[in-house]
Amino acid sequence: MDFLSLQFSRRLLTLASFVPEGASFVDVGTDHAYIPIYLAMNSKTSRLIATDVAKGPIESAKQNILQYHLEDMISIRFGNGLAPIQPGEVDTVLIAGMGGHTAVEILSAAPTVVKFVQKLIIQPMNASHLVRQFLDQNGFYLQDECVIEEDGRFYEIIVANRSGVAESYAEARDTAYENFRLNPDTLQFAYEFGPLLLERPTFSFIAMMKHTRDKWQKLQTDIARSNSTRAAIREAVLTRQIQLLNIWLDDAEERLADK
Numbered sequence: 001m002d003f004l005s006l007q008f009s010r011r012l013l014t015l016a017s018f019v020p021e022g023a024s025f026v027d028v029g030t031d032h033a034y035i036p037i038y039l040a041m042n043s044k045t046s047r048l049i050a051t052d053v054a055k056g057p058i059e060s061a062k063q064n065i066l067q068y069h070l071e072d073m074i075s076i077r078f079g080n081g082l083a084p085i086q087p088g089e090v091d092t093v094l095i096a097g098m099g100g101h102t103a104v105e106i107l108s109a110a111p112t113v114v115k116f117v118q119k120l121i122i123q124p125m126n127a128s129h130l131v132r133q134f135l136d137q138n139g140f141y142l143q144d145e146c147v148i149e150e151d152g153r154f155y156e157i158i159v160a161n162r163s164g165v166a167e168s169y170a171e172a173r174d175t176a177y178e179n180f181r182l183n184p185d186t187l188q189f190a191y192e193f194g195p196l197l198l199e200r201p202t203f204s205f206i207a208m209m210k211h212t213r214d215k216w217q218k219l220q221t222d223i224a225r226s227n228s229t230r231a232a233i234r235e236a237v238l239t240r241q242i243q244l245l246n247i248w249l250d251d252a253e254e255r256l257a258d259k
């Protein structure tokens, strides 16, 4: 391992591990450009682009790229989301360290670029259900999902590949959700936590679910104080999701204890 990779967090190393050899790759919202730098030093990608919407991060990316003499290997571009990318220029997109809502906004705003994308690696800081729903409804299927626990935080990583042919993107649905499409509640639960993670729970994932349960229970108490109809609907949805979570947690803990 070289000097730079020793400074890499497990989160960044895991994200980089999902980028295939030979990929034409863009890191959207690169900030320090650590991932493109790591890939330039450690893998054989055919194209590396780092973008950011803010001037400070672009400067910091430039400095780091110059420091490692990688300016011929990594192209830095300033701009919002995928706007600095031409259709067909990249087949692999990383969006990490932003909210799920922003990640979906970036993908939705660039259909001509996304049309050519074969792999999406997304690490949302929140609202991961929006990311999974977008993928499921836009012709991607889940390749992998994991939870990294670092510095007292949980980071979800979602990796998805393009399915089928362009004409059927809108109709294609990920079979990973097959057991969850029984009703809207179970599908929402799977969008929330990830069908692959729910099938193959890890200790980090279970810890993340318990953390979410605590958050949801607190939210439920807060909502219950309001008398509005909207609050009553929200509370009913939340109550059902907490019920599903508790049933699933009991089962998963039993399964892990049997191993």
Ligand SMILES: C[S@@+](CC[C@H](N)C(=O)[O-])C[C@H]1O[C@@H](n2cnc3c(N)ncnc32)[C@H](O)[C@@H]1O
Binding pocket: 028, 029, 030, 031, 032, 051, 052, 053, 054, 057, 079, 080, 081, 082, 095, 096, 097, 098, 102, 106
């Ligand atoms: C918390 S940093 C994450 C940096 C890096 N991706 C990581 O995971 O360590 C978020 C970065 O995304 C950039 N960003 C936020 N919204 C963006 C957008 N719509 N398009 C491009 N970059 C964006 C910010 O300027 C910031 O540099």
